Amino acid sequence: MAKLKVAGYWASSCGGCEIATLEIGANIVKLAELADIVFWPCIVDGKYKDVEAMTDGEIDLCLFNGAIQNEENEHQAKVLRAKSKVMVAYGSCSYEGCIPGLANVANQEQIFDRVFVSCPSVDNPDKVIPQTSYQAPEGELTLPKIYDTVRPLAAVIDVDYFVPGCPPTGEQTWAVLEAVVTGNLPAKGSIVGAGTRALCDECKRNKEEKKVKKFYRTHQIMPDPDRCLLEQGLLCAGLATREGCGALCPAAGMPCTGCYGPPDGVVDQGAKFMSAVASIVDSNDPAEIAVILDDIKDPIGTFYRYSLPSSILRRVQIK
Amino acid sequence: MSSADFQPKIVGFLCNWCSYAGADLAGTSRTKYEPSIRIIRVMCSGRVDPTFVLEAFNRGADGVCVIGCHFGDCHYLEGNYKAARRMELLKNMLKQFGIEEGRFRFDMASASEGDRFAQIVNEMTEEVKKLGPYVKYEGAIS
Ligand code: SF4
Ligand code: SF4
Ligand code: FES
Numbered sequence: 001m002a003k004l005k006v007a008g009y010w011a012s013s014c015g016g017c018e019i020a021t022l023e024i025g026a027n028i029v030k031l032a033e034l035a036d037i038v039f040w041p042c043i044v045d046g047k048y049k050d051v052e053a054m055t056d057g058e059i060d061l062c063l064f065n066g067a068i069q070n071e072e073n074e075h076q077a078k079v080l081r082a083k084s085k086v087m088v089a090y091g092s093c094s095y096e097g098c099i100p101g102l103a104n105v106a107n108q109e110q111i112f113d114r115v116f117v118s119c120p121s122v123d124n125p126d127k128v129i130p131q132t133s134y135q136a137p138e139g140e141l142t143l144p145k146i147y148d149t150v151r152p153l154a155a156v157i158d159v160d161y162f163v164p165g166c167p168p169t170g171e172q173t174w175a176v177l178e179a180v181v182t183g184n185l186p187a188k189g190s191i192v193g194a195g196t197r198a199l200c201d202e203c204k205r206n207k208e209e210k211k212v213k214k215f216y217r218t219h220q221i222m223p224d225p226d227r228c229l230l231e232q233g234l235l236c237a238g239l240a241t242r243e244g245c246g247a248l249c250p251a252a253g254m255p256c257t258g259c260y261g262p263p264d265g266v267v268d269q270g271a272k273f274m275s276a277v278a279s280i281v282d283s284n285d286p287a288e289i290a291v292i293l294d295d296i297k298d299p300i301g302t303f304y305r306y307s308l309p310s311s312i313l314r315r316v317q318i319k
Numbered sequence: 320m321s322s323a324d325f326q327p328k329i330v331g332f333l334c335n336w337c338s339y340a341g342a343d344l345a346g347t348s349r350t351k352y353e354p355s356i357r358i359i360r361v362m363c364s365g366r367v368d369p370t371f372v373l374e375a376f377n378r379g380a381d382g383v384c385v386i387g388c389h390f391g392d393c394h395y396l397e398g399n400y401k402a403a404r405r406m407e408l409l410k411n412m413l414k415q416f417g418i419e420e421g422r423f424r425f426d427m428a429s430a431s432e433g434d435r436f437a438q439i440v441n442e443m444t445e446e447v448k449k450l451g452p453y454v455k456y457e458g459a460i461s
Binding site for chain 1: 369370377404405408418455457459460
């Protein structure tokens with residue numbers, strides 16, 4: 001059998017997904033036997049022009065991580081789409097926007113101001129900010145334009161499969177690679193390597209009664225090691241999150257923050273999460289309800305930590 | 320469109336047993352109120368998933384209200400308490416989303432309070448008129 005051609009790319013992401021691919025462990029040897037890596041900036045040397053010179057559909061599989069936040073991200077997504085038979089949105093950033101997607105609470109101008117001018121640790125009296133084009137004596141230097149709104153990969157190109165997770169687990173990554181190798185591909189548009197139900201279904205913690213008088217942040221209490229964290233007032237996203245990771249975080253005493261995205265049947269993970277949290281407030285008095293809920297200082301960052309760009313509202317309104 | 324001509328679109332989620340009956344009463348009693356509201360009947364205010372409210376804004380509503388029975392009157396006993404909790408948190412969240420407070424309201428009206436229903440609609444219409452149309456900000460993406 002001819003060796004498969006595999007590519008990888010990082011757009012707006014942290015780089016963690018590249019490292020997570022190594023979690024396929026010893027299978028990496030198998031991968032090297034079955035496939036050639038033709039382009040993957042973090043892992044092998046390669047040039048954009050090499051990809052552009054390929055024929056359409058020449059790459060068998062592209063694992064694309066990262067959200068679309070600038071011109072280069074978008075361009076590269078379109079090029080790789082054309083060159084790849086199977087395009088996978090790999091990891092939460094390309095699947096739903098993830099942490100880079102929280103930039104949608106602001107716009108490009110506000111972000112530049114914060115990062116390059118007003119941040120307390122920045123000293124920039126001339127207010128120098130990045131330009132898309134700069135005329136140096138040696139010639140023009142350019143940078144890709146940053147957009148106001150971060151989008152998930154599927155908002156820009158046609159995506160065949162989605163692998164959730166921040167980052168995906170090794171088993172999931174291997175499941176995708178194996179599916180392509182064996183030709184045993186699931187239905188287009190499938191979420192690969194995760195279940196369909198909510199994370200609570202695979203969480204081992206004891207569920208008793210969900211009634212909460214006070215919400216806590218993780219550093220404020222030592223939770224009971226066996227009982228459901230949400231019942232103890234920690235904002236656990238299990239009810240609004242897809243199973244598949246094995247409930248790693250609750251098992252380690254940390255509430256799930258929702259990195260696998262919404263389970264089947266849920267359109268908007270943040271709305272589902274906030275609805276679940278609000279319903280367990282143990283009070284019937286509007287004034288007391290308001291006080292209890294006021295402890296949640298950052299609703300968007302809490303409920304939409306991974307899914308703001310793919311949520312119903314997608315971003316914050318700016319006048 | 321000048322602001323004087325602006326007739327807001329307000330989506331109202333009304334529960335079958337009280338507020339919807341209240342709206343009906345307003346109609347049969349020929350109570351005059353602003354023609355801004357588009358009513359969606361739900362069985363109970365506790366049925367209103369915050370997703371519905373977000374979707375209404377996403378599809379062009381200038382304002383959204385959820386009206387249920389008074390506390391103690393909910394046909395399903397606890398539905399409106401649940402709604403009160405959800406809508407309170409939703410209100411905080413919408414604020415962070417940059418959607419002005421006047422565009423969203425959670426309130427109560429009984430089956431005999433046609434006037435109260437009309438008043439809620441009128442007040443809300445007034446406020447949303449002041450705010451103007453809800454124009455979605457998309458930002459530059461190319
Ligand atoms: S809310 Fe969190 S801790 Fe509780 S059962 Fe669900 S996943 Fe486990
Ligand atoms: S428990 Fe939640 S946040 Fe942690 S890995 Fe699983 S899905 Fe992600
Ligand atoms: S039936 Fe009216 S609020 Fe529940």
